[in-house]
Amino acid sequence: MQSETPWQENSVFIEIGVQCADVALSLRHEGYSNYLGVSKNAAQVATLQSKHPELAEDLVHTxxxxxxxRNNAQVLILSGSSVLHLWKYRSVRHADCVAWRARSSPLALLGMLGCLLQMLTRRYSKPEIVSLQTPEGSTCRMFVTRVLRPKLPGQKSLHFIPHRLGITGLFERFKEREAKYVVLRWFDELPQIKPNEDVDLLVADESLESVLDILHSEPGIQPCDLYSERGLPRSDYCGTPYYPNSVAKRILENAVRHNDLCMVPSEHDYFHSLAYHAVYHKGLKSDLPVSGATQPRKSKSDHDYATILQSMAERLGIDVEISLEGLHNYLQQSGWGPSDEMLARLAIACSRNPWLQTLASRLEDHVHDQGLAVFVVRREAVERELLKQITDMVEDGGFEILATKKLSAKRIEIGASQTRGGNWKLEGHFDISGGPPAAVIIAYDDKPLPLTAKQKKKFKTRTNARLFVKEHIRDVLCKELTVGERFNALHSSDHAADALHLIETLVPELMEEVLDHLSDSSQTITIREEVRRAA
Incomplete structure (x- = not known):
């Protein structure tokens, strides 16, 4: 029997398929208040709420x-037939722990069998028995297993609105915290939310931490997608910002209050941000015609983008063809569209969006030159004087070194927030953090190698197999360090658009010379202090 529970006092508990109040009452009696019971049986929920009014706000039908x-459980409790989801690792891997009642029933035994089979692939830990006391003094026993390879449910921007707060309470909490945000679209019927509809939020970078704290504070099952200005961790779109930074800032600065409930884009910004969403995020799935000369696609979208955008354009006096081509051209000309580099990054990250592939195919050749690579050396490596060793290993890996440059303090600060999703903290199996970016190595490979099928499966956006020299360099450096001192010394681009983004952010003064080199390989980058020219 387990005397200590494998969870924290403030852990988020969600019970799926709740049939009785035993678990909820036991957790409450033991001091765990962050609980939500969920059932698809409305009558069952109503009965439990009537019998246990103190749990009324903690039980929900859906x-x-x-x-x-799709929930934010840290401890996922499976009751009734939902215990069979122990066989479906993808359904539960977002939680820290999975629990089910310790009984001799067929369902409990089937759940245990599923758990044991998943243990063979090291997905679950050996289950423990945890005993909780009910208010009446009886014992509620549960099997508990730890998820050994957790993974977020769906895209990284997916979060859940705390059930007790609800959508109205969420906006009130945002107001109390002075969070800067907007509800991006489909806000006319709020606080009502249609079934299977998400709430899409854009937040200022400085408000992200506060907003995440609110969203993660209590259990919830209502999805919301959260995006920040620069696409910081847990708020990015396929590894990129949801909108160009200048566009996101404009939307937030011009936000207006809607129905004394929440902040939304101004009418002018709503049209442009919705058009951007339809063209670059939805693409063909928006059901917009490709051009004015083509017929609209058969409606598969949940929203009639063509009619909605046409009506908004007429009301605003905007003369634009409501088609993918027409809106793309208009957004580019009006300063609302993505840059070439951002468009190329989107196309690589969203490989199943054929419209993005079409747009990317029209970009200039240098955006697709997969020989270009940028290696970002982190501060710990620079301070340990490893820059030359790393540069030599990049060169030994088959790259021509175009330039190396140490970054100024100001550029380090800017680069740390605008690259790698702003996440330069400790990660993975390393002992200490490698720190923010401190130096850049710009390199070129005139004969990029294709990835193997196995490599493509793991590194979906990488386009040159020589870039695996990054992992090799990390391994070599870690072997040279003592235990307790190992750190991640190196970050790199995965493709040409990624490399251009790093150059533009970290060493923009070298961009013109890099582009000259790409257009004419005989060109070399001008020698200057701290800069190493290609041989």
Missing amino acids: QQRKVVR
């Missing part, structure tokens, strides 16, 4: 699909 998978 018909949401994939509710087992």
